[in-house]
Amino acid sequence: MSFDSWIGTPTLVLAVPGDSGSDADTGGVGAQMVDLLRSYRPEVTIRIGCVEGSDHRLADALADLEPVAGHPLRGVVVPLVTAPHPATSRAIAEAVESTGADVRVTDGLGPHPMLAEVLHLRLAESGFVRADRMRLISVVAPNTTMTDGVIVGAVGGDDAVNAAGVTAVLLAARLGVTVLPADLEDEASLEQVRGQLADAGCVRPVIAPSIVGPEFDVDRLAELGERYSARCSAPLGASSTLAKIAALRYAEILNSVGLDTPPTVDDLPSPVGSRHRPES
CATH class of the missing domain: 3.40.50.1400 (Rossmann fold)
Incomplete structure (x- = not known):
């Protein structure tokens, strides 16, 4: 009402x-x-x-x-x-x-269920996943371009990471791959999550920043990608x-x-x- x-x-x-x-x-x-x-x-x-x-x-x-x-x-x-x-x-x-x-x-x-939809779109625009969604079937193709693991990047501390965790669960359901949240401003958080993806067999990780954009220096995304051997999709914008x-x-x-x-x-x-x- x-x-x-x-x-x-x-x-x-x-x-x-x-x-x-x-x-x-x-x-x-x-x-x-x-x-x-x-x-x-x-x-x-x-x-x-x-x-x-x-x-x-x-x-x-x-x-x-x-x-x-x-x-x-x-x-x-x-x-x-x-x-x-x-x-x-x-x-x-x-x-x-x-x-x-x-x-x-x-x-x-956020957190909001529709954020996973926007993240999926940004990943697809970068060529890291397919744009369509298929239940129970991975939408990530087995080649050197598509990702096999995603880090949902948050900014704002523990509460922000918890909110990104909700988005990560929904995004994993859409993609059929391992998706984990991490704090983009915390090296220890990124190291831990990167290790978890490696343990799960991920060799083509992608950092998907769950941010609108102005709250984080976007130029740092490329640096993080190099440091953690991961590619990066664009912020939500x-x-x-x-x-x-x-x-x-x-x-x-x-x-x-x-x-x-x-x-x-x-x-x-x-x-x-x-x-x-x-x-x-």
Whole structure:
């Protein structure tokens, strides 16, 4: 059930991790996500707020969303991350406190079952797996191009790795190969998972970063690939699937506000139909 008709359409603010600079002007991942989100929520004002840097700051995106009498909620902040990310969470909390904005912050885009679908697509685009999905049959062909093991890379610590573990299980079910999560910022984690794949007979591993992109230095992926004798697929980037998850996070907040303080009978529209016609 949606409470949009009572709450209205609070502004949706995408909190982009890192210093994305002029992301909104250069067509970066944040700007692309805004365009994709509009297909799901065309009636909502959507903004970008970068958690670092001096351009397109999150605080600026929240500046005019102060509490207003009669409005149960002025805005919803959706972190553009696929797992718990402490640095982004702290920056959002500080921006909300400094501006006094009347907003609620959603969970990140993950864990979510649809993330495995996007990871599968990125692996297929790089030529590491087949694009189709076949139940009970491996979709990885036995040649030197296709991978026989995947490391789902997370950024954000143990909680992020746990979230990536959910995605890894779903991705393994799609591919029919061993898939394990690891922390891209922790060498010990990567060493351990790389060893587990080797023990399982994997000779063509691929690192699949389960990140949108701005939360990690993408140039480091090539370095990690060389160090651990693995190839790398691209970050998730902007996609229609991620935009759909963001739209769902927004709707979850609206519904939770409606459940906290539901409208009165007077606020609800009058019933219509033959059983509710006024007496003549």
